[in-house]
Amino acid sequence: MTRSEAAAIDWNAEFEERASLMIGDLRSLVELESPSRDPEAIRPVALAVSKMLAASGASVDIVEEHANGPNIVAKFGKGERPVLILGHLDTVWKRGTLASMPWRIEDGRAYGPGVLDMKSGLVIVAEALNGLRRHDIAVPVTVVFNCDEEIGSESTRSLVAEQAQNARAALVFEPAITGGAAKTSRSGIAAYRIHVRGRASHAGVDPEKGVSAILEAARIVVELHAMNDLSSGLSVNAGIIEGGTRANVVAAEARMDVDVRFRTSDQAIRIVDAISGLAGARGGALVTVAGGIDRPPFEATPESLELFARAAAAARESGFELGRGHVGGVSDGNFTAALGIPTLDGLGPDGAGAHADHEHIVIADLSRRAAMLTRLLIDIGGDRQ
Ligand SMILES: [Zn+2]
Structure with a gap:
């Protein structure tokens, strides 16, 4: 036929x-x-x-x-x-x-x-x-x-x-x-876990000795969300955040899970760079970034x-x-x-x-x-x- x-x-x-x-x-x-x-x-x-x-x-x-x-x-x-x-x-x-x-x-x-x-x-x-x-x-x-x-x-x-x-x-x-x-x-997708290690101290007795992982994590969340460019299809969302032990302790640890979506490989390269760049010493805390691209666009x-x-x-x-x-x-x-x-x-x-x-x-x-x-x-x- x-x-x-x-x-x-x-x-x-x-x-x-x-x-x-x-x-x-x-x-x-x-x-x-x-x-x-x-x-x-x-x-x-x-x-x-x-x-x-x-x-x-x-x-x-x-x-x-x-x-x-x-x-x-x-x-x-x-x-x-x-x-x-x-x-x-x-x-x-x-x-x-x-x-x-x-x-x-x-x-x-x-x-x-x-x-x-x-x-x-x-x-x-x-x-x-x-x-x-x-x-x-x-x-x-x-x-x-x-x-x-x-x-x-x-x-x-x-x-x-x-x-x-x-x-x-x-x-x-x-x-x-x-x-x-x-x-x-x-879209492509990337997933990250960001971990912040600060230093614990008594929040009432000697707060100046502590480094709040939660405060640094909060700054990171603001930075992450500023990376959003929804009109071009780039979205960044810290969807889970946790940290600290008690209200009267300066938090030594905090972590967050981040979902990232992008439409083009160029966007993927740029956002991967930006998020990796959050790692290192920040405000007395130590930030580590794990994860990366899960599916290409x-x-x-x-x-x-x-x-x-x-x-x-x-x-x-x-x-x-x-x-x-x-x-x-x-x-x-x-x-x-x-x-x-x-x-x-x-x-x-x-x-x-x-x-x-x-x-x-x-x-x-x-x-x-x-x-x-x-x-x-x-x-x-x-x-x-
Ligand atoms: Zn299906």
């Missing part, structure tokens, strides 16, 4: 016909609760998703090297430079959440824990590959669904990086921005914007307009983008309430986004048939 023959298939009708099957698959995944760091709960989801992927003829491996649980690596089609598709099996919801937040459908929306973030994305990916299989279209695709994205992919960063090698593009099926837009950039590039343009064209043919935007939250897309791979994120369905109890998706998006992904894969990978 040529690429134009593949593009001429009435994908919209085909996936609309499969809408109720997709809803059934989604329900079965939502009803398998899979909190992060709960391998026994994640395993049944990994098995169910493996079956969905295997139906497309993909060779599916369950990789379980880490305590956080099983991960899926599936290879579809053949070719040197596959399209990498990323997703995660875990959710932020603890076991038992279904009792208070059961699966339900209302006004064209499906509700339930993890329905948006991101079990619907998993169903869309499996469905699109199954669609290609029905027509014997062999686009090279590597799928990685990890088990711990919601806790910073703490055990699966190298798995993602390894599978990303030679990828021609990365498509991330995290939820869309509410309203349906894809994510063409994400995912910045739009000419290549990623071209990828977006192709996705937007595929969306239009699939019956909807795909916008794009920036978000502050991070995903595994930050890693692939930092590796120089054109990355497009937020391709999962429209909806709202990720990590909140009104979490839901727009059901109509299941079919049309499966159609979009199928078209996009044919477009960017289909020259190897």
Whole structure:
């Protein structure tokens, strides 16, 4: 089949016909609760998703090297430079959440824990590959669904990086921005713990002998917050501060935890310098700074914007307009983008309430986004048939 023959298939009708099957698959995944760091709960989801992927003829491996649980690596089609598709099996919801937040459908929306973030994305990916299989279209695709994205992919960063090698593009099926837009950039994140050591003394008897770690920590907080440049996407927040022992003791110790977000690598370099520069002797106290960049920023590039343009064209043919935007939250897309791979994120369905109890998706998006992904894969990978 040529690429134009593949593009001429009435994908919209085909996936609309499969809408109720997709809803059934989604329900079965939502009803398998899979909190992060709960391998026994994640395993049944990994098995169910493996079956969905295997139906497309993909060779599916369950990789379980880490305590956080099983991960899926599936290879579809053949070719040197596959399209990498990323997703995660875990959710932020603890076991038992279904009792208070059961699966339900209302006004064209499906509700339930993890329905948006991101079990619907998993169903869309499996469905699109199954669609290609029905027509014997062999686009090279590597799928990685990890088990711990919601806790910073703490055990699966190298798995993602390894599978990303030679990828021609990365498509991330995290939820869309509410309203349906894809994510063409994400902030990066850094985390710090700043520790201040002063000198204790009796606050009433000989206060002049003490050096207040709390006073110095307070000065540091003011300096940190002055680094904020919200309009350019740089935010700095001392979110936790603690120190001291008693009201009548000049505090010998204080510490704080700081969250930093930035949009560009230039901002990252500057803010890392500025925060590292707080370390050393200050006002008689000794300041140490630990931490650094946790995820690099995912910045739009000419290549990623071209990828977006192709996705937007595929969306239009699939019956909807795909916008794009920036978000502050991070995903595994930050890693692939930092590796120089054109990355497009937020391709999962429209909806709202990720990590909140009104979490839901727009059901109509299941079919049309499966159609979009199928078209996009044919477009960017289909020259190897
Ligand atoms: Zn997610």
